[in-house]
Amino acid sequence: MKKFLLFALCSVLPLCAAAQQNWKAVVRYDKQDAKTKLTEKLTEYVAYDTQAGKDAGKVPSSKGQTTFAKKLAKDLKRIGAQNVTVSKSGVLTADIPATSSAPLPTLVFAAHVDTTPALSGKDVKPQIHTKYNGGDIVINPQANLRLTQYNSPQLMSARTHDLITASGGTVLGADAKASAAILLTYADYLLGHTSVAHGPVKLIFLPDVLNGKGVRALDPKSLQADYAYVLDVGQAGEFTSENFNIRYFTAVFEGHRGVNPGEAMYSDFADNLLMAADFHTLLPRQRRPETTAGNRGFIWVNAVTNEGDRSIVKGEIQAFTNEEMKELSDLVTQSFNTVKNMHSKRKGAELTFTDGAKNLHPALPPQMLSQLQNAMQQEEITPAPSVRRDNGGLAAALTAGGLPAVGLFNGSFNTGTELEYADVNVMESALRTLLTLTADWPVETN
Numbered sequence: 001m002k003k004f005l006l007f008a009l010c011s012v013l014p015l016c017a018a019a020q021q022n023w024k025a026v027v028r029y030d031k032q033d034a035k036t037k038l039t040e041k042l043t044e045y046v047a048y049d050t051q052a053g054k055d056a057g058k059v060p061s062s063k064g065q066t067t068f069a070k071k072l073a074k075d076l077k078r079i080g081a082q083n084v085t086v087s088k089s090g091v092l093t094a095d096i097p098a099t100s101s102a103p104l105p106t107l108v109f110a111a112h113v114d115t116t117p118a119l120s121g122k123d124v125k126p127q128i129h130t131k132y133n134g135g136d137i138v139i140n141p142q143a144n145l146r147l148t149q150y151n152s153p154q155l156m157s158a159r160t161h162d163l164i165t166a167s168g169g170t171v172l173g174a175d176a177k178a179s180a181a182i183l184l185t186y187a188d189y190l191l192g193h194t195s196v197a198h199g200p201v202k203l204i205f206l207p208d209v210l211n212g213k214g215v216r217a218l219d220p221k222s223l224q225a226d227y228a229y230v231l232d233v234g235q236a237g238e239f240t241s242e243n244f245n246i247r248y249f250t251a252v253f254e255g256h257r258g259v260n261p262g263e264a265m266y267s268d269f270a271d272n273l274l275m276a277a278d279f280h281t282l283l284p285r286q287r288r289p290e291t292t293a294g295n296r297g298f299i300w301v302n303a304v305t306n307e308g309d310r311s312i313v314k315g316e317i318q319a320f321t322n323e324e325m326k327e328l329s330d331l332v333t334q335s336f337n338t339v340k341n342m343h344s345k346r347k348g349a350e351l352t353f354t355d356g357a358k359n360l361h362p363a364l365p366p367q368m369l370s371q372l373q374n375a376m377q378q379e380e381i382t383p384a385p386s387v388r389r390d391n392g393g394l395a396a397a398l399t400a401g402g403l404p405a406v407g408l409f410n411g412s413f414n415t416g417t418e419l420e421y422a423d424v425n426v427m428e429s430a431l432r433t434l435l436t437l438t439a440d441w442p443v444e445t446n
């Protein structure tokens with residue numbers, strides 16, 4: 001109601017213009033028009049094959065990613081974005097200059113341009129299913145490929161929404177081209193309405209994020225920005241505020257198997273294969289990937305190799321907190337020490353740990369999350385903080401590189417599969433969240 005009053009007052013009193021913060025009071029925004037733009041952009045973008053290469057050592061791992069980045073660059077230049085560049089590694093950066101002279105922080109909105117290396121993204125034929133009215137959505141009748149409320153539970157909250165699927169045999173590529181569609185529509189609104197007061201904004205599009213190589217193509221500090229939001233998969237309101245800390249471990253067992261096994265008992269025979277197997281078996285069963293969920297971390301072994309008298313066990317620990325990481329590291333050490341005690345004839349045994357990704361949460365300034373939640377609430381979207389039971393992807397990598405970043409929903413689901421779909425209404429919610437977040441960011445005083 002308050003918002004409506006402000007709108008009504010400000011539309012008759014030009015003096016309000018300086019005081020108003022809400023972008024909706026300035027911009028003529030039509031939901032249906034926004035949905036049409038988002039649909040047009042997404043269906044146009046999925047025609048670009050940007051599948052990430054599996055093994056290629058270089059970034060970008062496929063040409064299509066650069067072709068697509070250049071296409072976005074051209075569109076951004078056309079609508080008035082500044083400093084639009086595509087680097088040799090295929091990283092696209094663009095600036096939307098500040099319209100306010102107030103000392104506002106620089107915000108970054110980022111997305112990846114690659115699609116999964118696991119399934120083709122070539123010749124994608126998008127299908128638009130308008131006003132979903134419940135029931136199954138047939139993607140491909142010959143292959144009996146369909147979205148149901150069992151394989152896609154998010155459909156239960158998608159009634160009346162417009163949905164976009166592929167046609168079988170490929171991904172849709174909405175992970176993360178739905179983000180590109182949202183960001184280009186967002187840029188179009190901001191650049192077309194310079195009366196909306198906001199701080200500096202940077203848009204970043206990265207290649208090869210899904211194969212883990214592209215995050216190294218960008219130095220987050222070089223952006224000289226304050227806060228970043230990474231648009232990726234998810235339902236309206238979802239944002240990533242937590243991910244796993246990861247610690248790798250390597251246990252090396254040295255034995256002596258080069259004796260006649262019939263004479264082993266009275267020799268210095270020591271079986272490194274058995275030591276490795278014992279170590280694996282002794283790791284706690286109740287802290288394995290398949291026995292843990294929610295915010296409970298786990299230990300898992302992902303390789304056991306033998307080289308003659310040496311056996312090497314490699315694994316990792318994933319935990320949300322430093323306390324849990326210590327607890328699980330101690331369990332690994334205990335199992336290792338037990339194996340050492342069981343095999344007194346061993347020639348050597350060594351356990352080493354190396355730290356990997358960090359939970360981004362402790363590094364996030366609280367205002368990043370509070371501004372985001374404020375923006376959602378203004379748009380009548382319920383904020384839904386989520387924990388990622390993995391390394392946190394691009395948001396965690398940017399945060400580790402010195403630019404605090406939060407993952408944010410883009411309305412794509414079943415990503416990386418033939419059942420992938422985009423919910424245009426959820427994409428539109430993301431667009432409004434970004435616009436309000438940008439226009440309502442308060443001046444910070446330190």
Ligand SMILES: [Zn+2]
Nearest residue numbers: 175176232233
């Ligand atoms: Zn993604």
